[in-house]
Structure formats: C-alpha cells, structure tokens
Amino acid sequence: MDIDTLVGDLMKAERIPLNKLHQKKQLFEWQRDDYRAMNKLLADLDKFVFDGIFRQATFTKKTVTTSKESAVSVRNISSTSNLSSSIQVHSLAExxxxxxxxxxxxxxxxxxxxxxxxxxxxxxxxxxxxxxxxxxxxxxxxxxxxxxxxxxxxxxxxxxxxxxxxxxxxxxxxxxxxxxxxxxxxxxxxxxxxxxxxxxxxxxxxxxxxxxxxxxxxxxxxxxxxxxxxxxxxAGVNASFTINGLKTERSTNTFVINGFEYTLKQITGTGTITVNSLTDEEAIFKSVKDFVDKYNETIGKINSEITEERYRKYQPLSDEEREAMSEKQAEMWDEKAKSGMLRNDSILSSALNKMRTDMYSRVGIGGDGVSDNYDQLAEIGITTSKNYRDGGRLVLDENKLREAIKNDPNAIYKLFTHDSAVKEEQGLARKLRATIDETIKTIEGRAGNSLRTNAQFTLGRNLSAIDSQINRFEDRLIKIEDRYWRQFTAMEKAIQKANSQSAYLMQQFSY
Incomplete structure (x- = not known):
C-alpha cells in the first residue's frame, strides 16, 4: 500500500476545518487593517483642518508693503484688521x-x-x-x-x-x-x-x-x-522710533504692535516710511478650497469603503491553493477576497452622518460674536451636492466665497472655530474635529493601533481566540495523523502476513 498517499489524502479532509479557521483569521486581519486605514484617513483630515482653517493665522493672511523694505519690514502676526501707518527710525537696538x-x-x-x-x-x-x-x-x-x-x-x-x-x-x-x-x-x-x-x-x-x-x-x-x-x-541701546506721531522705544529691533511684527533695519532720521496692508484674499480662498477638497476626498474614500462589494465566494487562499495559481491569478483573487471588509459598517456610517450634520448645522447664537451673515456654510458659498450618489460631497461657489472673504474674513474664521460649552453652538471645524476624535477612539476600540496588544481591542481578542483554536486543532491533527499511520502500518503488516500464509498454503497444495 502507498501509505504516504493514503494518509495525505485523509489528512486533507481532516484539515478542512483548520483551513476555515485560517481563512477566518485572515478576514479578521484584513478587516483590522482596513479599519486602521480609515483611522489614518480621519487623522490626516483632522491634522489638515488643524493646520489650515482651524488657525486664525489662516484668515489673517495679509500682504504688507513698506515704502522702504531695506529700512523697515512688517508682517502680520494676528491682526484681523488692515494697517496704514508711518514710522521714523531714530536709532537701532544694540x-x-x-x-x-x-x-x-x-x-x-x-x-x-x-x-x-x-x-x-x-x-x-x-x-x-x-x-x-x-x-x-x-x-x-x-x-x-x-x-x-x-x-x-x-x-x-x-x-x-x-x-x-x-x-x-x-x-x-x-x-x-x-x-x-x-x-x-x-x-x-x-x-x-x-x-x-x-x-x-x-x-x-x-x-x-x-x-x-x-x-x-x-x-x-x-x-x-x-x-x-x-x-x-x-552700554546697550534701545531702538527708538516714531510711529504715527508717537515717539517710543523697544529693547529689540523686532517687536509687535497691534498684531503686526515690525523689524527695524536702518536709521531713517527725518525720513518717513509708510506701511500698508491688504487682506491676502487669494491665500484665504485657497485654504478654504483646500479644506473642501480634502473633506470631499475623505468622505469619498469612506463611502467607497462602506459600499464596496463583498464577494463571499472568494475566500482567502490557503498555501496549497496559492501555489496552484499564477502570481497574477492569486493577486486578482486576493483583490476580490479583500473587497467589502467594511461594507455597511455601522461605525463609519455613523461617522459620516455626524460629519454631514456638523458641516450643515448653524453656528452659535445671537450676541456670541458669530456674524449672523455667516453662521452657516451655505452663506459663504459651500453647499451639499444635490446628487445623492455623492454621499454628502461639498460643492463650492467660488464667487460667493471670494465675496465673503472680502467682506469679513474674521467672520469665516469664527464660523469654523467658534468655541462654546454647548457643542451645538460650536464652530464647524471644532465640531468636525470632535466627531473625528470620537470616531478614531471607537475604531481603536474595535481594531486597535500599532501600540495596542490584541487583548486591548475587539478584533485582537478575536484573533487571539482563533490562534488558540488553531493551536488546539493542530495538536489534534498530529494525534489523528499518528493514529492513521499506526492503523495503516498494522493493516499492511496484517496483509503481508496473510499473503505469506496464502503463499505457504498454495505451496503445500502443489505437492
């Protein structure tokens, strides 16, 4: 008997439940990785918001000019209003x-x-x-x-x-x-x-x-x-200068007055340097437009994740199945098998709904510093796509946004960042960041992160449980394979003995 082939074929049947456990483990790992990819996507959006529309400096960008840059340079630090001033430099700080x-x-x-x-x-x-x-x-x-x-x-x-x-x-x-x-x-x-x-x-x-x-x-x-x-x-020397008719001093050549940073470079004597600023409307426009594009990109990827088709007949390949395929075939199979890991996921669906609500809500209440003219996104030219297939994508009316920036850029800043103890009254970006933070924590509770052990999140505990089942099943298979070998070895010995006895009898009958 070909015992190797017989035992191998029997063990293939015995390993079917083990293969299913490995497939289940792989699916959990793919789902974990997809969750973490969504968390990275949300974290990137949060950082983009914080570095952009969440900063007052984004909406106070100004083009500042001086009549003699080599003598006095000025840049805006935090002023929300424009500047028009004159300055004479009597001495530089030393x-x-x-x-x-x-x-x-x-x-x-x-x-x-x-x-x-x-x-x-x-x-x-x-x-x-x-x-x-x-x-x-x-x-x-x-x-x-x-x-x-x-x-x-x-x-x-x-x-x-x-x-x-x-x-x-x-x-x-x-x-x-x-x-x-x-x-x-x-x-x-x-x-x-x-x-x-x-x-x-x-x-x-x-x-x-x-x-x-x-x-x-x-x-x-x-x-x-x-x-x-x-x-x-x-002895040290203070910088001495006259600004808008007021003579004053500073210990350094660089100082801030009314949110503008002045840097004195040369003594002008009786010569007067004029300084003027204009709101950098184009830079502010680009910051808001970039946010809209980043938001649309993020919700687009999340929407595609929760609507992605799930091909249940394409299960993860075993090592034997992968060896039987070409590299291209295995790659195409994996693509189908990985598809739809987060289809209709409740965490992501809920996050999208909250993000849309955050974006479309009204900000603040009367008398809280938020402009009544700009307390909703639609009032600065940002609305929701009318095509339901877009999944809440924002649409930008560039002309309306430019007009709002020209009228009151600080009001747009408050629209995004207004702070309040009541969440419903907070700025849109502040609400959005709170929703993102909440979603990231919820996903980490399910899929963890690179710093958590399996025991600290749901899918990790599931993976650990499957690993335990796999280890127990593999121990069981070893015992089953040993039993098969003992049984077939005993059978082969019995057949050999029977053949020997039969040959002996045949020899006796031949006389």
Missing amino acids: SAYMTSNGSIVKTGETFDPSLTLDSQRSFLAQGFTSNEIRIQSIGKDGVLGEEIPITFEPTKESLNDVINKINNSQAGVVAFFDKATGKFSISAKNTGDIAGGAEINLKGDLLTSALKMDDNNQIAADAVVPTGEQPRGK
Missing part, C-alpha cells in the same frame, strides 16, 4: 559688550586656551582662586535676567572649556578669547538698554581678575582709555 582691561597674558609669555587652566596659571598676568563664576545679563524682554552660576575644574578644564560653558548656558552672553591680542570679550545676546543699570554683570575672580574684566559693562564703558584705543565696554 547689544552691550565688554572686553579685558589689557592682555591677560604676562609679557613675554604664551598662553594656550586649549590646555588646562592649572597648567597655564603661571602665564596669566593675574591669578584666580575661585572655581565658580556668575553672569547676569539683559533678557529678551529688556529686563535684567537671573544670575547664572557656572562652575569649572581648573585641573581638568581649559579656558576654551569655560567659554563653551558660558556660551551654552542660560546666561545670555557670548564670550571669546582673542589669542592675537590676549584679550577676553563678553557681549549680550539680547539688545537693549536697562535704564540706570548695566546690561551685563560679572562675578568670580577668573573673570574679574585673571581675565581682567570689569564688574559690569557700564563700568567698562565709563573707563578712561588711552587716546586712539577702543572703549573696553559699551
């Missing part, structure tokens, strides 16, 4: 600095800033005892910052190491040593003048003795120096 009072190196000696301070002590004109320095400087806000302590180890660290510590600290200064002159320098990172006080304060005898620095930049600036030499210090 940083304070201070340098050593002469070379820090003994006459005739050479100091190497890359070697340890201890090894170079004898070459310094003046010594030091403390292993700590303290630096205080002007902050970005024009106010003196906190005193920053910096410690160092002379036996292990060089002057270059100390300079790196200073420059990388929160002290707000930049330090360097010039080997050619033997002088040390510190300058403030931030510009501006502190009225009645210094912009840089130093403590620690490494600075005030060995490196020959004054206690602060004001002392250094006031120090008398030999004729022809540069001052060893300078």
Whole structure:
C-alpha cells in the first residue's frame, strides 16, 4: 500500500476545518487593517483642518508693503484688521559688550586656551582662586535676567572649556578669547538698554581678575582709555522710533504692535516710511478650497469603503491553493477576497452622518460674536451636492466665497472655530474635529493601533481566540495523523502476513 498517499489524502479532509479557521483569521486581519486605514484617513483630515482653517493665522493672511523694505519690514502676526501707518527710525537696538582691561597674558609669555587652566596659571598676568563664576545679563524682554552660576575644574578644564560653558548656558552672553591680542570679550545676546543699570554683570575672580574684566559693562564703558584705543565696554541701546506721531522705544529691533511684527533695519532720521496692508484674499480662498477638497476626498474614500462589494465566494487562499495559481491569478483573487471588509459598517456610517450634520448645522447664537451673515456654510458659498450618489460631497461657489472673504474674513474664521460649552453652538471645524476624535477612539476600540496588544481591542481578542483554536486543532491533527499511520502500518503488516500464509498454503497444495 502507498501509505504516504493514503494518509495525505485523509489528512486533507481532516484539515478542512483548520483551513476555515485560517481563512477566518485572515478576514479578521484584513478587516483590522482596513479599519486602521480609515483611522489614518480621519487623522490626516483632522491634522489638515488643524493646520489650515482651524488657525486664525489662516484668515489673517495679509500682504504688507513698506515704502522702504531695506529700512523697515512688517508682517502680520494676528491682526484681523488692515494697517496704514508711518514710522521714523531714530536709532537701532544694540547689544552691550565688554572686553579685558589689557592682555591677560604676562609679557613675554604664551598662553594656550586649549590646555588646562592649572597648567597655564603661571602665564596669566593675574591669578584666580575661585572655581565658580556668575553672569547676569539683559533678557529678551529688556529686563535684567537671573544670575547664572557656572562652575569649572581648573585641573581638568581649559579656558576654551569655560567659554563653551558660558556660551551654552542660560546666561545670555557670548564670550571669546582673542589669542592675537590676549584679550577676553563678553557681549549680550539680547539688545537693549536697562535704564540706570548695566546690561551685563560679572562675578568670580577668573573673570574679574585673571581675565581682567570689569564688574559690569557700564563700568567698562565709563573707563578712561588711552587716546586712539577702543572703549573696553559699551552700554546697550534701545531702538527708538516714531510711529504715527508717537515717539517710543523697544529693547529689540523686532517687536509687535497691534498684531503686526515690525523689524527695524536702518536709521531713517527725518525720513518717513509708510506701511500698508491688504487682506491676502487669494491665500484665504485657497485654504478654504483646500479644506473642501480634502473633506470631499475623505468622505469619498469612506463611502467607497462602506459600499464596496463583498464577494463571499472568494475566500482567502490557503498555501496549497496559492501555489496552484499564477502570481497574477492569486493577486486578482486576493483583490476580490479583500473587497467589502467594511461594507455597511455601522461605525463609519455613523461617522459620516455626524460629519454631514456638523458641516450643515448653524453656528452659535445671537450676541456670541458669530456674524449672523455667516453662521452657516451655505452663506459663504459651500453647499451639499444635490446628487445623492455623492454621499454628502461639498460643492463650492467660488464667487460667493471670494465675496465673503472680502467682506469679513474674521467672520469665516469664527464660523469654523467658534468655541462654546454647548457643542451645538460650536464652530464647524471644532465640531468636525470632535466627531473625528470620537470616531478614531471607537475604531481603536474595535481594531486597535500599532501600540495596542490584541487583548486591548475587539478584533485582537478575536484573533487571539482563533490562534488558540488553531493551536488546539493542530495538536489534534498530529494525534489523528499518528493514529492513521499506526492503523495503516498494522493493516499492511496484517496483509503481508496473510499473503505469506496464502503463499505457504498454495505451496503445500502443489505437492
């Protein structure tokens, strides 16, 4: 007997339930992957909304022009109204600095800033005892910052190491040593003048003795120096300017007034720079249109997913079935087998209904800052397709949207983002993002995500249960196959014995 063939054929029949379990597992995995693809689609839409129509900056985009860009540049940060102003620049903001009072190196000696301070002590004109320095400087806000302590180890660290510590600290200064002159320098990172006080304060005898620095930049600036030499210090300077007739100062050359950021570049003296802005209607229009396109693309893909045909006669292929097909045939079969995994899915259908409701609802109530003229999408030229086959696709009337942008871009921003404790009164984008977030969480409860284990979502638990069934069934098949082999082996031995006895009898009868 051909026992191998007999047992193989019998085991094929025995494996039919196991194959069905593998098919069921594959279907669960495909469904899980399709759910996660929908979650990614929704997350992409949510990010697109947040980065676009959810930001006020999207609706405050303006084209700002100045009569002399090389002297003053202006850009809009948060203003919802346009600008028309004049400005004269009297002085630019400058940083304070201070340098050593002469070379820090003994006459005739050479100091190497890359070697340890201890090894170079004898070459310094003046010594030091403390292993700590303290630096205080002007902050970005024009106010003196906190005193920053910096410690160092002379036996292990060089002057270059100390300079790196200073420059990388929160002290707000930049330090360097010039080997050619033997002088040390510190300058403030931030510009501006502190009225009645210094912009840089130093403590620690490494600075005030060995490196020959004054206690602060004001002392250094006031120090008398030999004729022809540069001052060893300078006070910070505020930017001084007159805007629309008002003379004022700022500690930096870049500052914000009424939502516009000004950057002063040159002193204009008595010359006046004019600044004007116009709403960038085209940029706002593009942002809203891009949202409409992205929304339509998203609901289109979800609609196609829940209406996709399910071909139930095309089940996942087993390894044997796949080997019997060509690569193209297997690919076409898989395409049919994967189709319709989320057909008529209740989670996605519910999400689509909520998203449509979010988009078509009215925003806010009277007196809450939302314009009565623009409290629905239709009022800015966005309506629903009349073709029911489009599944709630938005249709854009470009002329009407452009007119609304021209009339009141801030009202459109509020239409999308208005906040309220009552969800029904919230802006359309805010409602939409809440629905997306809720849907994503619901889908994750069913299909999980890459960070969840199978035990944490429904399909994962189903997959784990099937894996357990498969393992038990495979153990059972091993026992069945062993039994078949024992039975057929015993049968073959019995047949061989019977044949032997028959041959013996035939031999006896032949005499």
